[in-house]
Amino acid sequence: xxxxxxxxASRTARSVTLPASLDEAVAALTAMPAAVPVAGxxxxxxxxxxxxxxPAGLVGLSRINEIRGWQYQDGHALLGAGLTHARMGRxxxxxxxxxxAAASRVAGPPQIRNAGTLGGNIxxxxxxxxxxxxxxxxxxxxxxxxxxxxxxxPVSHLLAGRDLLAPGELVAFVRVPLLHAPQVFLxxxxxxxxxxxxASVAVVLDPARRGVRCAxxxxxxxxxxxLEAEQWIASLVDWDAERGLAPEAxxxxxxxxxxxxxxxxxxxxxxxxxxxxxxxxxxxxxRRALGRALS
Numbered sequence: 001x002x003x004x005x006x007x008x009a010s011r012t013a014r015s016v017t018l019p020a021s022l023d024e025a026v027a028a029l030t031a032m033p034a035a036v037p038v039a040g041x042x043x044x045x046x047x048x049x050x051x052x053x054x055p056a057g058l059v060g061l062s063r064i065n066e067i068r069g070w071q072y073q074d075g076h077a078l079l080g081a082g083l084t085h086a087r088m089g090r091x092x093x094x095x096x097x098x099x100x101a102a103a104s105r106v107a108g109p110p111q112i113r114n115a116g117t118l119g120g121n122i123x124x125x126x127x128x129x130x131x132x133x134x135x136x137x138x139x140x141x142x143x144x145x146x147x148x149x150x151x152x153x154p155v156s157h158l159l160a161g162r163d164l165l166a167p168g169e170l171v172a173f174v175r176v177p178l179l180h181a182p183q184v185f186l187x188x189x190x191x192x193x194x195x196x197x198x199a200s201v202a203v204v205l206d207p208a209r210r211g212v213r214c215a216x217x218x219x220x221x222x223x224x225x226x227l228e229a230e231q232w233i234a235s236l237v238d239w240d241a242e243r244g245l246a247p248e249a250x251x252x253x254x255x256x257x258x259x260x261x262x263x264x265x266x267x268x269x270x271x272x273x274x275x276x277x278x279x280x281x282x283x284x285x286x287r288r289a290l291g292r293a294l295s
Contacts, residue, residue, distance in 0.1 A: 015057045021064060022145050022172055028059045030147045030168040035059050037170055039082055040115035042108075043124040067119070067172055070096075078143070079174040081119025085131075089113065097176055099137070099183035099202050103130040106187060119171045125159055125222070128196040132159060133217030134185055135174065136225060137202040143173035159222040181205040182293040186285045187218070199278060201257070201285040203293050210239045212290070216261045216282055226260035229253060233290065243294045254287030 017035070019025040029035055035057035061067065067080035070093075077096055085104040087093065094101035107113050107121075107130045121129045122142070132155075140155045146169035155174070157163040165171070187200035200217040212234045215223040233253045237243050245253075262279040265271065271279065 016060060017057065018060045018063050022066060022170065025059055025061060025064060025170055026145055026147055026168055029170070032057050032059075033167045037061055037123075039117040039120045040084065041120075042112050042116040043120060043126065061119075061170075072178075073175070075178055077176045077178055079118060079176060081117060081122070081171045081173060083118045085113040085116050085118075085121075086110070088118065096178065097134075097138070097183070099134045099185040099204055100131060100176070102183075102185040103134050103187075103200075103202070106130060118174060122155060122158065122174070123165070123171055127221050128200075128218045130185070130187065130197060130200060130217070133200050133202040133215035133223040134183075134204075135176070136215035136217075136223035137204045137213040138176050138179075138183075139213070140177075141175045142171050143175060144169050145172045146170065156222075156225075179204060179206050179208070181207050184289040184292045186289045188281050188285060199281045199285060201282065201289045203286070203289040205243075205293050207239055210234060210237070212237065212293075214257060214286060214290075216257065216286070219261060219278060219282065224261045226257045229256040229260055232256065237294070245290075245294055250287045250291050251283075253290055254283035254285075257286040258283035 017028040019028055025037065029037060034055070036055040037059045039061045061082060064082060067082035070077050070079045070083065085107040088104035089101055104113065107116060118131060121131045122135070125132070135155045136159070141152050142155050142158060144151050144153065144165065146166055152175070153163045158165070181204070183202070183204040185200065185202045187197040189195035190198055197218040199219050202215045202217070204213045206213060212230050214230055215225050217223045233249070236245060236249055258279045261282055262275060
C-alpha cells in the first residue's frame with residue numbers, strides 16, 4: 001500500500017509505503033533504494049527535524065505483525081525488530097532477558113518507550129542506545145532479510161561497521177541466547193529522570209561456560225567489551241558454589257573495566273578531569289553491576 005505523505009511531511013519524503021509483510025517491505029525498498037525504513041521514528045524524525053536527513057521516501061514497518069513479538073528457537077529468543085521498549089520492559093519479557101528489559105525501562109520518557117523499537121535502536125546505532133551494550137554482552141545475532149534472501153550477522157559487526165546492511169535489506173529479528181542466569185544493566189546520566197546515558201554497563205553471567213560478559217556503552221561510538229577483565233574475574237568465581245566475591249575483587253574488576261575502556265594516555269600526559277570522572281563512573285557502574293549479578 002502506498003499513500004501520499006501529508007503536506008506537513010512533504011518536505012521530507014515524497015511517498016510513504018506501508019507494507020504488511022517483510023517481503024513487501026523488502027520489495028518496496030528494492031524498488032526505491034533511496035527510501036528509508038521507519039518503525040517508531042524516534043531517531044529518524046529527530047534527524048529530519050535537525051535537517052540532517054531528507055529521505056526521498058519512507059517505508060513504514062508498523063503494520064508488519066511478524067516482527068512485533070518473539071518466539072523460542074533452539075535455546076534462544078528470536079526477538080522481532082519491531083518490539084517497542086515499552087513491550088520489552090514488561091514483567092514477562094523481563095523474566096526472559098532481564099538486562100534488556102532493564103535497559104528498555106530507562107530508554108527515555110513514556111512517549112519514546114511506546115514508539116521506539118529494538119530494531120531502530122540497533123540500526124540507528126547511536127552510542128547512547130541503551131539496548132546496545134546489553135546486546136553486545138549477550139553476543140546477540142541479527143537476522144537480516146533482503147532481496148537476496150536471509151542472512152545472519154553478529155550485532156557487534158554491524159555496530160562496528162564491519163558488515164553493513166546492503167540496499168533493500170532490513171533487520172527483521174534479533175537472536176539472543178537464553179542464559180537462565182542473572183543479568184544487570186546500569187547507566188549514569190547527567191540529570192535525574194529519563195535521559196541519555198553518559199555511561200552504561202551491562203553484565204551477564206554465563207554459568208554453562210563459566211563466563212562473565214561485560215559491555216560498556218555511551219563512551220565510544222560502539223559498545224566496548226573488556227575481554228581480559230571478563231576472563232580475569234570469571235577465573236575468580238566459584239561456579240560450583242556461592243558465586244559471591246569479596247568487595248576488593250569487585251572494586252578491582254570495576255577499575256580493570258574502566259582502564260580497559262578509557263586507557264591512560266601515552267607518556268607523561270594526564271587524563272583531563274572530565275575524562276577521569278567518566279572513567280570513575282564506568283568503574284563504579286561495572287563494580288555495582290557485577291555485584292548485583294553475583295548476589
